[in-house]
Amino acid sequence: MANVETTTLTLAPYDRAAELKAFDLTKSGVQGLVEAGIQHVPRIFINQSETIQKASTFFELPVIDLGSTDRASMVEKIRAASENIGFFQVVNHGIPLSVMNEMLQGVRSFHEQDVETRKRFYTRDTSKAVIYNSNFDLYNSPSANWRDTFLSFMAPSPPPPEELPEVCRDIQIEYSNQVLKLGSLLFRLLSEALGLKPNYLGDIGCDKWLAFLGHCYPACPQPDLTMGGTKHTDAGFLTVLLQDEIGGLQILHQNQWIDVPPTPGALVINIGDLFQMISNDKLKSVEHRVVANERGPRVSVACFFSSSPAPPTKVYGPIKELVSDDNPPKYRETTAHDYIRYSFSKGFDGVPRLLHLKL
Numbered sequence: 141m142a143n144v145e146t147t148t149l150t151l152a153p154y155d156r157a158a159e160l161k162a163f164d165l166t167k168s169g170v171q172g173l174v175e176a177g178i179q180h181v182p183r184i185f186i187n188q189s190e191t192i193q194k195a196s197t198f199f200e201l202p203v204i205d206l207g208s209t210d211r212a213s214m215v216e217k218i219r220a221a222s223e224n225i226g227f228f229q230v231v232n233h234g235i236p237l238s239v240m241n242e243m244l245q246g247v248r249s250f251h252e253q254d255v256e257t258r259k260r261f262y263t264r265d266t267s268k269a270v271i272y273n274s275n276f277d278l279y280n281s282p283s284a285n286w287r288d289t290f291l292s293f294m295a296p297s298p299p300p301p302e303e304l305p306e307v308c309r310d311i312q313i314e315y316s317n318q319v320l321k322l323g324s325l326l327f328r329l330l331s332e333a334l335g336l337k338p339n340y341l342g343d344i345g346c347d348k349w350l351a352f353l354g355h356c357y358p359a360c361p362q363p364d365l366t367m368g369g370t371k372h373t374d375a376g377f378l379t380v381l382l383q384d385e386i387g388g389l390q391i392l393h394q395n396q397w398i399d400v401p402p403t404p405g406a407l408v409i410n411i412g413d414l415f416q417m418i419s420n421d422k423l424k425s426v427e428h429r430v431v432a433n434e435r436g437p438r439v440s441v442a443c444f445f446s447s448s449p450a451p452p453t454k455v456y457g458p459i460k461e462l463v464s465d466d467n468p469p470k471y472r473e474t475t476a477h478d479y480i481r482y483s484f485s486k487g488f489d490g491v492p493r494l495l496h497l498k499l
């Protein structure tokens with residue numbers, strides 16, 4: 141917990157905008173601060189609302205064996221977890237352990253490569269093939285996260301391979317293709333879990349659009365003062381998360397923060413806001429966060445199945461088959477374009493993203 145001295149210091153007025161700008165202009169992220177041997181967390185990163193209670197309760201996230209021949213039981217487990225927890229883990233998911241390990245190593249190598257090479261990717265221009273920066277919402281969040289990320293949109297139109305970072309491009313392409321395959325399977329199972337025909341979610345495009353985020357949470361000298369990732373829900377339909385062995389992911393379950401310790405070989409799957417919305421609140425998009433840690437760097441890969449802002453006319457609303465007179469639509473329809481634009485502009489401001497669509 142922050143001691144009184146530090147708290148007083150952070151409450152003192154300072155030119156936050158100038159400090160954010162100065163940090164951003166270094167183009168070398170939190171990793172750059174750590175490489176420079178920083179011993180204290182700069183005040184732009186100090187999180188006064190979330191650092192008080194980091195203790196979490198023990199709870200085991202269901203692990204679902206996708207290699208099981210008992211499809212009905214698999215679908216039932218996925219349904220229960222998606223309705224009640226919003227998160228589950230999968231094993232025997234078809235992505236070889238060697239590919240997972242190589243992917244994590246690739247992300248680590250990207251963030252640890254020579255600063256001048258890394259800097260060339262640093263941008264906030266979302267039209268670029270690789271968007272590397274620290275805190276996508278740096279300028280509009282209450283406190284910055286102890287995290288750097290590089291992002292690429294890998295489907296349906298991946299960037300030309302030569303524009304991807306050389307240190308990890310082959311494995312990034314390989315891993316993304318494997319995640320797309322896994323996504324098709326998960327959306328078939330989730331369609332069944334919702335009582336829909338197996339192709340339903342695929343047919344409306346849930347498994348077509350994929351964003352790849354390679355996160356790095358460098359070792360933090362004062363992990364009690366900041367967060368690796370502030371609490372948030374994911375915007376898209378579904379997230380496939382690969383985490384390394386360090387740990388730090390927590391999910392909110394029954395008002396308690398629960399650790400999701402790394403399970404070797406497993407991937408973490410969670411429901412996003414857009415999925416909660418089209419399921420008319422049957423499936424839950426649940427808040428989660430990443431605590432900062434002294435060991436590190438921790439790396440993870442979050443792959444978001446979401447919806448393309450183009451064509452702008454694609455409309456999403458509660459699935460007709462899931463609403464009835466007894467269960468009327470809880471959300472108004474939105475175009476993918478408006479939804480993505482809104483969700484990108486608001487950042488992690490603590491206001492639920494779906495609120496603006498609630499009927």
Ligand SMILES: O=C(O)CCC(=O)C(=O)O
Nearest residue numbers: 355374383389430440442
């Ligand atoms: O790094 C993690 O474990 C979680 C990342 C995450 O929540 C996200 O990218 O939305």
Ligand SMILES: [Fe+2]
Nearest residue numbers: 372373374428
């Ligand atoms: Fe997330």
